[in-house]
Amino acid sequence: MxxxxxxxxxFHDQGLRLDAEQIGIVDSSTCSNCGSITGSKLSADLVGTLAHRFFVWGTLxxxxxGAAPLVxxxxxxxxxxxxxPWFDEDIRLIEKTIGVGFFYYGPRQWMVGxxxxxxxxxxxxxxxxIINRILTEYPTTLLRVAQSFYRIRKDPxxxxxxxxxxxxxxxxxGVWRLDAPNFPVMYxxxxxxxxxxECRVTAEDDLYVATLSPTRDLKLLDLSALLQDExxxxxxxxxxxxxxxxxAGRHSYDITRDIALAVHSSGYDGVVYPSYFSLLRTGSMPFETTYGISHRRVPQLHEYEQAKTIPNLALxxxxxxxxxxxxxxxxKLILSHVQYGILFGPVGCLPKL
Ligand SMILES: [Zn+2]
Structure with missing residues (x-):
């Protein structure tokens, strides 16, 4: 072909082989490098994609x-x-095939917070x-009577x-991201x-889902919006x-709770905020950059970046x-099938950030 x-x-490294199978082209022609007819075939572009997934995303x-790749x-x-030792030959093969070199990446400081x-x-x-800036710069959105949303309970x-x-x-x-003592929040x-x-459920849980709608239009501050300011x-x-x-994880909750309290004091019914699980849901890489510039700041990529965020509701x-x-x-809600998307990365070659 x-x-x-x-x-x-x-490839020798099993992670590289499996990922190449995932992204490669199914074709029974003979590989000009190893002579295999059963392997998924890779163009030079796909070898580049594979290298990015394994060495860049895989070392994030x-x-x-924030987060930054190590390589x-x-x-x-x-x-x-x-x-x-088991991927020494593989890395040489990728270098030779697409003419690149792999190096330790010194991230720009914004990437690490x-x-x-x-x-x-x-x-x-x-x-x-900063909370006052959030209140003025983020857009207001309405959750309308005609809209619905879900809430899951385990073992009610x-x-x-x-x-x-x-x-x-x-x-x-006062346990989760936006609620505080005497300040309950419905997620x-x-x-x-x-x-x-978000409910951290397991297959053993007895699960129920309620379909809910507002009885009047609810005014929400939309923190899931991508603010465009070039x-x-x-x-x-x-x-x-x-x-x-x-x-960010739990260490950020005292900040998000203060934001929620201030939004409430300003007369809102709640917030729309980006789910912590957005990236897992959409299968996307966090904090993508080109030459150290965040894709969130590139106007042509706004739509793509916005699509990586799954909005949650907090009332x-x-x-x-x-x-x-x-x-x-x-x-009643039954988990019938779970499938994980899997990526691989190298081990043993990495400095600490
Ligand atoms: Zn081959």
Missing amino acids: IGIVLCSNC QRCDY QFNQHQSTCISTS EVEPLRALQEPSSRIL KIPENFGEYDSPPSELA GSQDLQVCVH RTTEFESLDMAVHMLFL FGRPIEECKVQVRCIN
């Missing part, structure tokens, strides 16, 4: 805020990363200034009781898969700060008890 340079059977290291490759550098508004949010004394006492699907009582609030999503993830750099970007905040108070939200339907 014209344009085919390698196949999945050319998460920090408290990069390009046509200007020769390879200077140490390799494990050095973003001014994010720094300011972490400081209790300057937090309010009486599954058909509407109250089971309301926010937990005030005295139990839900229009994406049922994300609801299942004048600022990543270091100054409020968009990057909020994006990183919602992809303040106890919306069912307060008659702001009605239960339209309750169903």
